[in-house]
Amino acid sequence: MKLTDTLQFASGSLRGSPTRTLLMILAMSIGVASVVVLTALGEGARRYVVDQFSSLGTNLVIVLPGRTETAGLGPGMLVGQIPKEITLDDAQAIMGSRAVKRIAPLTVGSATLSRDALNRDVVVLGSTSDLLEVRHMSIGVGKFLPAGDIHESASVCVLGNQMKQELFGNEQAVGQWVRLGDRRFRVIGVLSSQGESMGMRTDELVIIPVASAHQLFNTSGLFRVLIEAKNRDSIEQAKSDAEAIMFQRHAGEKDVTVITQDAVLATFDRILTALTMAVGGIAAISLAVAGVLIMNVMLIAVAQRVKEIGLLKALGAPPKQIRSLFFAEAALLSSIGSVAGLVLGYIGSTIIGQVYPSLPVSPPWWAVIAACGTALGTGILFSVWPARRAARLDPVAALAGR
Amino acid sequence: MIELQNVSRSFTVGDQQVSALRDINLRMDAGEYISIMGPSGSGKSTMLNLLGLLDRPSSGTYLLDGGNVTDLTDEQQAQVRREKIGFVFQSFHLVPRLTAAQNVELPMILAGIAPEERKQRVEVLMQNYGLSARADHRPDQLSGGQRQRVAIARATVMKPTVLLADEPTGNLDRATGWEVLKLLEGLLEQGITLVVVTHDTEIGARAHRQIHMLDGAIRSDERHTT
Numbered sequence: 180m181k182l183t184d185t186l187q188f189a190s191g192s193l194r195g196s197p198t199r200t201l202l203m204i205l206a207m208s209i210g211v212a213s214v215v216v217l218t219a220l221g222e223g224a225r226r227y228v229v230d231q232f233s234s235l236g237t238n239l240v241i242v243l244p245g246r247t248e249t250a251g252l253g254p255g256m257l258v259g260q261i262p263k264e265i266t267l268d269d270a271q272a273i274m275g276s277r278a279v280k281r282i283a284p285l286t287v288g289s290a291t292l293s294r295d296a297l298n299r300d301v302v303v304l305g306s307t308s309d310l311l312e313v314r315h316m317s318i319g320v321g322k323f324l325p326a327g328d329i330h331e332s333a334s335v336c337v338l339g340n341q342m343k344q345e346l347f348g349n350e351q352a353v354g355q356w357v358r359l360g361d362r363r364f365r366v367i368g369v370l371s372s373q374g375e376s377m378g379m380r381t382d383e384l385v386i387i388p389v390a391s392a393h394q395l396f397n398t399s400g401l402f403r404v405l406i407e408a409k410n411r412d413s414i415e416q417a418k419s420d421a422e423a424i425m426f427q428r429h430a431g432e433k434d435v436t437v438i439t440q441d442a443v444l445a446t447f448d449r450i451l452t453a454l455t456m457a458v459g460g461i462a463a464i465s466l467a468v469a470g471v472l473i474m475n476v477m478l479i480a481v482a483q484r485v486k487e488i489g490l491l492k493a494l495g496a497p498p499k500q501i502r503s504l505f506f507a508e509a510a511l512l513s514s515i516g517s518v519a520g521l522v523l524g525y526i527g528s529t530i531i532g533q534v535y536p537s538l539p540v541s542p543p544w545w546a547v548i549a550a551c552g553t554a555l556g557t558g559i560l561f562s563v564w565p566a567r568r569a570a571r572l573d574p575v576a577a578l579a580g581r
Numbered sequence: 582m583i584e585l586q587n588v589s590r591s592f593t594v595g596d597q598q599v600s601a602l603r604d605i606n607l608r609m610d611a612g613e614y615i616s617i618m619g620p621s622g623s624g625k626s627t628m629l630n631l632l633g634l635l636d637r638p639s640s641g642t643y644l645l646d647g648g649n650v651t652d653l654t655d656e657q658q659a660q661v662r663r664e665k666i667g668f669v670f671q672s673f674h675l676v677p678r679l680t681a682a683q684n685v686e687l688p689m690i691l692a693g694i695a696p697e698e699r700k701q702r703v704e705v706l707m708q709n710y711g712l713s714a715r716a717d718h719r720p721d722q723l724s725g726g727q728r729q730r731v732a733i734a735r736a737t738v739m740k741p742t743v744l745l746a747d748e749p750t751g752n753l754d755r756a757t758g759w760e761v762l763k764l765l766e767g768l769l770e771q772g773i774t775l776v777v778v779t780h781d782t783e784i785g786a787r788a789h790r791q792i793h794m795l796d797g798a799i800r801s802d803e804r805h806t807t
Contacts, residue, residue: 184690195678490674493635494688494735495663497656574635578674 180500189507192484200512203469203476207516207558208523210466211550215524217462218546220531221455223538228451230539232444236314238280239440240417242273242404242425246434263434264400265425267329267389272428273406276420278413283310284329284389285403288396290360292385294346301342301385303359305392313407316381321353321368324388332390336364340372341382359385360395414439459546463553469516470557473509477565481505481572488569489577498570505566506559513558517551524550583609583632583743583774588641590627601627603797605641609776611742614769616788617778624797625778626747632776633666633745634658646742663692667736669765671748673728675720675735681727682707682716685734692739706734710764726757733764743774750784762787 193200244265270284286305291298304310308326311318323337336359343352343366352366364387373381393399408417418437425435481488488501496504524542532540590602601624609615617625630636631643634650643651650661668674675684682703689699707713710730720728729749736744746765750758762784769775779785786805793801 180691180693184693188690191678486674487676490676491687491691492659493633493662493668493674494691495659495661495666495739496691497659499656500659500691575630578635578670 180496180503185500185503185507186511189504189511192480192504193508193511196480199476199480203473203512204516204519206469206472207466207513207554208520210462210469211517211520211554212523212527213465214459214462214546214550214553215521215542216527216531218455218459219524219528219540219542220538221451221458222543222546223531223535223540225448225451225455226539227537228447229444232440232447234315235440236405236407238408238411238414238417239313240406240408240414240421241438241440242270242406242421243402243436243438244400244434246436263429263432264398265404265435266399267393267401269425269428270401270404271329272424273404273421275424276417278408278416278420280407280409281309281313282407283307283313283405284401285310285405286389286392286396286398286400287402288392288398290385290395292342292346293358294355297346299342299345301359301383303392303395304384304386305389305395306386307389309407310386310405313405316373317371319369319371321366323368324386325367329388330390331388332394333388334362334364334391335367335388337368337370337386338366339370339380339382339384339386341380342385343369359387362391362395364391414441455543455546459549463550466550466553466557469554470561473512473558474561474565477505477509477562478568480508481565481569484569485572485577486580488572489574489579492572492574493578501570502566505562505569509558509562509566510555513555516558517554520550520554521547582611582644582646583607584644585631586642586644588631588638588643590624590631590636591639600797602631602638605799607792607799607802609774611774612769612772614766614775614787614789615777615792616785616790617776617792617794618780618782618785619794619800620780623794625794627797628794629745629747629776629778632743633668634662663688663739665742667739667741667744669729669732669736669744669746669749671751673720673725673732673752675728675731677720680717680719681712681723681731684720684731685738688735688739702738703734706738710734724757725753726760729753729757729761730764733761737768737773741773743776744768746775746777748779749777750779750781758784 242265267284270282273279273282283306288303289300290303292301306324307329308324310316311323319340324335325333336357338352346352346357347355352369355366356363357366370381406417406421408414418439421437426433491501528540528542532538585605585607588602588605589600591598591600605628617628619625627636631638638651642649645661645665650658653661676687679687685703685706686699689702707716710733712727712730712734715723715727720731723731744765749765750761753761765775765777766787777784777788785791790802790804792799
């Protein structure tokens with residue numbers, strides 16, 4: 180018997196009982212669709228987090244003061260030691276590493292920003308001109324902090340978009356003077372609106388030169404040093420260089436923590452991929468259920484078509500052929516169900532994408548392949564028994580309908 | 582040519598052994614017209630199933646066209662059925678979802694014959710049996726006589742050497758029954774061996790050779806030269 184004839188015969192017998200066929204396709208497609216939709220959601224969440232991280236900057240290495248011990252308390256803390264702070268000179272020394280492209284020291288504080296009678300409590304970032312590049316910020320109007328000696332405290336500031344709106348409305352802000360704490364700063368630029376990234380709203384920031392911030396807050400230590408490595412491959416090198424330089428400059432004391440953005444990102448990536456797979460796996464259970472349903476309905480089909488099977492045997496169909504007829508039926512059912520499920524799943528993902536536009540919902544390719552594979556696999560696997568049962572029927576009894 | 586040598590067939594019913602056929606020796610030559618008659622339970626259906634390779638004897642040997650077919654595997658027996666044996670049943674056994682033409686085509690599909698040739702052979706047969714106008718009708722749209730004609734077309738489409746008919750007129754009225762019987766007898770001209778199982782003596786009497794069975798044994802085997 181030719182393959183095309185087998186498929187034709189099988190599709191004929193599927194068309195012969197449309198209700199049964201439709202119900203089985205429905206079960207199969209719901210299984211496939213749920214895998215597609217749920218993994219699309221998981222993948223969307225993963226991509227959302229990854230995007231958030233990369234909006235922080237690329238190839239970032241971050242130096243923070245103090246040593247984070249996974250076991251809890253650091254040895255210094257028991258004797259009341261405060262970790263030695265990171266100074267501007269430390270930050271500049273890190274530039275000595277070949278793997279480092281640029282750095283941006285960071286000091287954070289809060290102060291009252293005021294213009295005439297208007298005032299706001301704001302988060303003040305003290306940094307250098309390189310912050311713009313390192314953090315992927317973009318300037319809307321005017322200029323960012325000027326490049327030059329990082330020890331020089333210029334009285335200039337860059338406003339976040341929202342701060343500018345609140346203080347100046349639609350007026351021109353660049354060139355005007357504002358008061359920050361007890362000092363006066365001239366506005367030299369306004370950041371373009373960027374929204375939120377990793378919990379920090381750049382729209383509500385005021386950025387001033389790091390030396391000015393040290394004077395304003397009367398400190399000399401840095402909150403963070405952001406390091407941008409030359410490229411992806413030099414991230415590890417930049418990290419170990421930074422560690423070595425700090426170790427040397429702090430008199431052999433490991434009192435800073437250096438983390439890479441990649442490490443954090445990779446952790447989130449792993450967690451969310453695992454989550455996506457788990458959710459997909461749960462959805463795959465519905466596929467297995469659909470498989471059992473196919474087996475059940477196939478067994479009923481064998482019982483209903485006993486006479487037809489008997490006839491096929493009398494006409495000279497060997498057991499192998501009877502089996503392949505039932506396999507073909509199962510394969511057709513599963514593949515039609517898979518296609519219907521994919522269509523349903525993609526429609527569902529698109530709807531979710533419309534409802535939550537910030538979530539980049541799209542089913543991962545591996546989930547699509549796995550869903551279709553499982554559908555086909557279970558469909559055919561669960562038809563083995565019914566097909567064997569049909570092939571083993573005694574022709575005499577089958578013709579008599581027994 | 583068919584030859585049964587010491588063929589027996591017994592079934593286990595509950596804890597009892599029931600003999601359906603006892604030590605049958607029988608020889609049928611090619612082109613013979615044979616009727617097998619007897620009351621229910623005499624073993625005539627079992628005999629037909631054995632002849633059609635739908636059943637295997639408990640003991641004895643079955644030679645078909647000189648070859649021993651008793652010990653063939655299921656697959657090989659299926660091939661013999663496909664190529665050499667045609668069946669006509671009392672209840673027609675047409676596939677309800679297929680049209681008349683598709684029912685006739687079925688054995689050729691199973692044999693893997695190319696679609697063009699299948700179409701041609703079906704057309705010729707439908708024409709010969711006066712079914713051309715009914716080719717696209719499903720069995721439930723056909724009369725009993727038409728259904729049996731479709732079934733005979735299906736049984737002969739593979740050009741078998743043996744045609745086994747089990748009460749072919751049993752579900753038909755008298756007039757239609759005679760028509761169907763004439764159709765079957767017409768096949769004798771093509772050299773087919775026709776075996777008709779019936780309990781209708783009038784129909785059985787038309788055969789050139791009449792075998793009467795009782796309790797699983799052949800009681801009489803008469804030849805008429807009419």
